[in-house]
């Protein structure tokens with residue numbers, strides 16, 4: 001190797017410098033292949049010629065080899081340099097043969113330390129994983145992040161610079177996998193996949209979501225819950241986690257306030273949040289990078305970087321949190337290029353992307369994306385601004401009561417008309433009351449869905465987590481109607497309880513949507529005595545919602561989109577589309593100028 005480097009260097013002084021550099025790289029790749037074979041032999045056969053540190057070095061080269069196509073020329077040189085440093089080639093590989101690994105640190109090396117398990121096709125993630133793999137191979141420690149709700153770690157390179165942030169999916173706020181998380185509509189264990197979905201959906205880096213992947217990562221520094229609330233090192237954990245590129249920043253938006261932010265940067269994040277129905281866009285989740293200093297020392301141009309997308313794409317329409325909603329920039333009309341970007345969004349293509357890249361993301365969440373994107377496109381096309389749109393999606397507190405958002409009301413109305421249409425067409429003839437009595441037989445047992453043991457096999461973990469939402473649909477508990485005077489047309493809608501906001505009509509309902517085929521088990525129990533509270537009238541039938549999983553049943557609110565068959569969903573979208581123009585008229589009554597006033601400048 002030494003010869004190789006010096007050979008490359010000497011020749012590179014001549015005219016064919018570039019050619020020689022590539023010659024050296026190709027030769028190195030050749031050597032890597034050889035080393036890779038050695039690693040394979042080392043891992044899969046009883047004969048283990050390498051000790052721990054040698055194995056680490058070999059792995060760092062193997063990662064580089066596997067991912068070399070993804071790395072740009074600059075990164076390649078940098079990564080090669082780092083890999084050489086890690087490998088520390090002045091030490092010989094001709095170590096004596098060692099006995100089978102018995103030490104803990106040797107056990108750790110039995111598997112690769114970082115492996116992509118979701119979002120393979122996303123740009124720039126392989127380079128990120130290579131960098132992290134090299135850092136881990138060099139023996140760095142994980143640094144728990146002090147801010148946030150816990151469960152995040154910084155990963156540093158050998159020089160001590162942060163290069164990535166990783167969040168194991170089982171460490172969110174100490175909650176159990178599969179249970180309701182910080183928001184009921186996103187389960188614990190479902191946040192990592194949403195972080196990756198957000199990156200995949202941020203086409204052309206429009207909002208600036210940092211490269212993110214879902215990985216299986218093996219590091220002794222992870223917190224292990226051993227059941228007794230303590231940490232043990234006897235069984236080093238292999239965890240599924242989101243892995244995100246670390247973005248150098250100076251503040252978060254909460255520390256600075258919005259006055260220095262450009263209209264475009266606020267719009268880009270806002271448009272993104274609307275599409276994905278982000279429930280958690282608080283100011284701490286917007287990083288701020290200074291670009292410029294004004295003469296008076298004030299902060300000039302800044303870049304905004306959105307992070308923490310674990311609470312996007314909920315399983316049903318939930319109440320989003322948009323920090324930017326009352327920032328003046330949100331009331332400025334969209335620019336031509338923003339309108340073009342919105343116009344070019346294709347929600348069905350996005351849905352396909354998620355289905356193919358992240359198959360364990362539930363269909364109900366994908367429908368939320370489709371619906372919100374359609375809403376955004378239509379709203380922007382009639383001239384609504386970001387603040388108008390965000391307001392229509394946000395619930396309103398009125399007299400101590402939470403009212404459904406305008407968007408939710410529109411969906412409830414569309415669902416109600418769907419039921420009416422469906423009844424007219426007699427599509428529910430197959431509904432059988434007798435079957436309903438047996439419905440609980442079809443339910444997953446309580447333990448099956450409430451207990452999620454962490455498993456070494458990441459795919460199993462992801463499937464377990466995703467199984468819950470796919471089998472159990474929670475019919476919405478309806479809140480009262482929006483009383484927002486801006487949306488007079490919505491106010492005239494009937495009360496939801498009477499409007500039959502579509503609880504499921506059969507225990508099992510297959511639907512086809514695009515290339516996928518889904519089966520849902522609904523949880524219903526007939527109770528004709530109860531037509532108040534949870535009782536919802538549907539086409540003359542009144543049912544109360546009985547859920548075997550009591551801890552999930554209480555306080556669940558929101559309109560579910562996942563409980564419709566494929567044909568119902570199509571019909572629903574049609575109805576929804578027809579309701580939009582009238583709703584937008586109401587929103588337009590109050591123009592952005594009125595909200596902004598005249599003295600507002602950026």
Ligand SMILES: Nc1ncnc2c1ncn2[C@@H]1O[C@H](COP(=O)(O)OP(=O)(O)OP(=O)(O)O)[C@@H](O)[C@H]1O
Pocket residue numbers: 145147148149150151152165210244245246247248249284285287307308310
């Ligand atoms: N990509 C990143 N680049 C730089 N810093 C980051 C990045 N991601 C997270 N951080 C830092 O880590 C902190 C915690 O991250 P994050 O907000 O994603 O975790 P969290 O535990 O979900 O927090 P919370 O839910 O309270 O917002 C952030 O406040 C930020 O300082």
